[in-house]
Amino acid sequence: MLKELSIIGIPFLGTALGAATVFFMRKEMRPGLEKLLLGFASGVMIAASVWSLLIPAIELSEEQGKAAWLPASAGFLLGMGFLLLLDSLVPHVHIDSDKPEGIRAGFRKTTMLVLAVTLHNLPEGMAVGVTFAGAMLGDTGITMAGALTLAVGIAIQNFPEGAIISMPLRSAGASKRRAFLYGVLSGVVEPVGAVVTVLLASWVVPILPYLLAFAAGAMIYVVVEELIPEAQAGGHTNIGTVGVAAGFVLMMILDVALG
Numbered sequence: 001m002l003k004e005l006s007i008i009g010i011p012f013l014g015t016a017l018g019a020a021t022v023f024f025m026r027k028e029m030r031p032g033l034e035k036l037l038l039g040f041a042s043g044v045m046i047a048a049s050v051w052s053l054l055i056p057a058i059e060l061s062e063e064q065g066k067a068a069w070l071p072a073s074a075g076f077l078l079g080m081g082f083l084l085l086l087d088s089l090v091p092h093v094h095i096d097s098d099k100p101e102g103i104r105a106g107f108r109k110t111t112m113l114v115l116a117v118t119l120h121n122l123p124e125g126m127a128v129g130v131t132f133a134g135a136m137l138g139d140t141g142i143t144m145a146g147a148l149t150l151a152v153g154i155a156i157q158n159f160p161e162g163a164i165i166s167m168p169l170r171s172a173g174a175s176k177r178r179a180f181l182y183g184v185l186s187g188v189v190e191p192v193g194a195v196v197t198v199l200l201a202s203w204v205v206p207i208l209p210y211l212l213a214f215a216a217g218a219m220i221y222v223v224v225e226e227l228i229p230e231a232q233a234g235g236h237t238n239i240g241t242v243g244v245a246a247g248f249v250l251m252m253i254l255d256v257a258l259g
Contacts, residue, residue: 007128007132007144007147007148007151008128008129008132008151008191008194008195008198009191010128010148010151010152010154010155011121011124011125011128011151011154011155011158011187011190011191012158012187012188012190012191013155014154014155014156014157014158014159014162014187015121015155015158015159015161015162015183015184015186015187015190016162016183016184016187017159017162018158018159018160018161018162018163018164018166018183019162019163019165019166019179019180019182019183019184019186019187020162020166020180021162021163021166021167022163022166022167022169022170022176022179022180022183023176023180025163025167029163029164029167029168031234031236032236032239034164035231035232035236035237035239035240035243036239036240036242036243037160037161037163037164037243038160038164038227038228038230038231038240038243039227039228039231039239039240039241039242039243039244039245039246039247040157040160040243040244040246040247041157041158041160041161041227041243041247042223042227042228042231042240042243042244042247043243043244043245043246043247043248043249043250043251044153044154044156044157044247044248044250044251045124045154045157045219045220045222045223045227045247046220046223046244046247046248047153047247047248047249047250047251047252047255048127048150048153048154048219048251048255049127049215049216049217049219049220050216051251051252051255051256052127052131052146052149052150052153052255053127053130053131053212053213053215053216053219054072054076054212054213054216056131056134056141056142056146056212057071057072057075057208057209057210057212057213057216058071058072058209059141060134060141060142060208060209060212061209063141064206064209066209071207071209071210071213072209072212072213073213074210074213075209075210075211075212075213075214075216075217076213076214076216076217076220077217078210078213078214078217079123079213079214079215079216079217079218079219079220079221080217080218080220080221081217082214082217082218083119083122083123083217083218083221083222083225084221086119086122087119087221087225089103090103090115090119091103091104091112091115114165114169114182114185114186116226117161117164117165117183117186117187118185118186118189119222120161120186120222120226120227121158121161121186121187121189121190122189122190122193122218123215123218123219123221123222124154124158124190124219125189125190125191125192125193125194126193126194126197126211126214126215126218127150127154127215127216127218127219128147128150128151128154128190128194129193129194129195129196129197129198130197130208130211130212130214130215131146131147131150131212132144132147132151132194132197132198133197133198133200133208134147134208134212135147136198137208145258146255146258148258149254149255149258150255152254153250153251153254153255154190156250156251157247157251158187158190162183162184162186162187163183165182165183165186166179166180166182166183167179169182169183197211228240228244231243231244
């Protein structure tokens, strides 16, 4: 069981390794590389939302004798709404912006940058937790291999996200150690959210399709609201588009071949 539980920590490891690039890279990340990485993360999250979350939600609903479209649609919209609410309330600022969002607070820009990435990571932790819970319970159509595939896919896209948060913090004047620490802290919410979901596993069976779709909606919100706009800002937007294609295809292959 302990070996299976280690799956939950894989996405966090991706964030930590990405944040560690601050020790090896120059003070600033090239804009083209940043766009490519943002696009790549977007592609991975879109594919994971479809193959690892929405399709299993639809299939599980059919097995439970429910209208296949209802839990997927309702859960998806609830996930979008939940992230919209958090986005409106939590004080944060995006990487290429000086305009704070959410409730006004006296936080430093570095703190609000970390909060912005933490919002990105929350739905990813929920997604890993709910798929792991489904695999652990059995008779849900979700396998442990599928949960592992999703965790690995999110870890892959967390690597560039960890770099994208630590490098701007370094450019803003933070030391390499502090930039790394903030990058790592932004990913802590993932294993915490996953563990909470797993602890509630015995209660989630009847609503598992809704939870899978909820996680998908939350992830798509992050992609549409933040990652893609940031990847398409300024010039050379085709680089971000190439990143989306690469991330989407990679996650699709992982899910279909291994899940």
